[in-house]
Amino acid sequence: MTLTSKTVFPVAVSLMLGLNVAAWWHVSIQTDLAAQAPSNGARQAAASPSAADRLITDYAQQMIAQGRQTFRYDTFGSEAFWGDALQLHRAIAGAKSGGVGDGVSPKAALSIGLKVDVDALPTALQAQIKAGKVNLDDPATTLALLKLNAVVGVTGLFDAGGSLKSMGIQCAFCHSTVDDSFAPGIGKRLDGWANRDLNVGGIVSLAPNLKPFTDLLGVDAATVRKVLGSWGPGRFDAELDKDGKAFRPDGKQAGTLIPPAFGLAGVNLHTWTGFGSVPYWNAYVAATEMHGSGTFFDARLATSAQYPVASRSGAANTRGTPDRVTSKLAALHFYQLAIPAPAPPSGSFDKAASTRGKAIFDAKAKCASCHVPPLYTEPGNNLHTPAEVGVDAFQADRSPTHMYRTAPLAGLWSHQRGGFYHDGRFATLREVVDHYDDLFKLGLTEREKADLVEYLKSL
Ligand code: HEC
């Protein structure tokens, strides 16, 4: 018999299969052995962890503690921008306390989505607030809260005489909220949760001096205010100061929703458009958006056609001195990976319907082909063209990838305010499901759609 491709092929395939079977068999034997002795192994590990194992556990704990500190409290020197340059602290203090205008009362601060950390309030003050003895209409109370470091994501810097002299912001400003356990907007910190109540544009537009923006973007203050006013609660535009695109071509606002910073372990690319990894984006934000003092480098952003503003400002090669960011990136990364997506509250979805919905997600609706459980994004290069998900390219084209990242869906229930997809174009989960039903011609029945929505609420 002569060897032709027809005969070689099956032989080769069966050889490959044979090898695979052998490899699989080997693995499964090892797994069986491991399964027989897990308690032994676990007991040994618990009784006498080796020095090397202890080192790893201690390191992990230290990194989480450091990362939490940075995430919650580190301004990275951003007070040079928010306070010294924009003078935002003066608008918060108000004329009566040495600033300008009426000032921002705690009620006003809460209504634009700022949150108060109840654990930073002394017990006596908590009792006074409960008893209605604290004036929440008085900006002086806001200053007192800032002195206690109780405003989530905002740090006030005070001089020796007790006057507010500057302010900076933290990651927690946009990516933490509170559990409302004390009162609406006042409670225990929930790190990693997207603050969809926060009106970032509304807060920034209070700044007495918008010159840093007008200079950078080459427009007047009224235009800057119009742009800031267009985002609304839960949105921010992290590309505006790179590409100068203040509005979509259809005239709608160009901000994106604040995504959660939890449930990110195992997910490859981050941001709605997959700019890069978690530490990539953390450096981008700390050095170029929060305007901390740090290093950020990405040659992709130096292209004048896509990023005219960044190529003028040099943001693609940001070298702030002293560098107050780089030494914190590792622990900050670690901390975010350690934050699990929160489980949905009991009773917030229909269990039986969500079980049926899971089967639809996995099979008929093909959702799981991109949102691969349990990461709910693809292991690998988790990006798709705008056409693949049936949306326009505006936001994708603001990213070096020109793509949209498959959104990881765990904890979806916690960020329903503001809608879904990068810009919140779908107001409800039902609208998202209807969109896919049309796009992929799924032919889902009313009941299947409802079941799928219950499943999404259960993730
Ligand atoms: C002013 C609000 C704001 C601040 C402050 C902020 N972020 Fe974000 N963050 C956003 C927005 C908006 C996006 C989405 C950006 C995009 O896709 O273009 C984002 C995206 C992210 C992502 C990607 C999440 C995902 O699902 O891929 C991570 C992680 C993140 N931020 C962490 C941080 C950290 C850490 C800090 C502090 C160094 C920080 N952010 C500061 C608003 C903010």
Ligand code: HEC
């Ligand atoms: C081709 C890959 C792909 C398929 C198939 C797919 N998705 Fe998506 N999904 C994406 C991408 C990419 C995004 C992000 C879109 C954006 O940011 O504008 C997304 C976003 C979402 C969001 C919004 C998440 C958020 O945080 O706003 C939900 C919900 C969702 N998908 C559910 C589903 C369901 C349900 C199905 C099945 C009916 C499905 N997806 C099928 C790729 C896919």
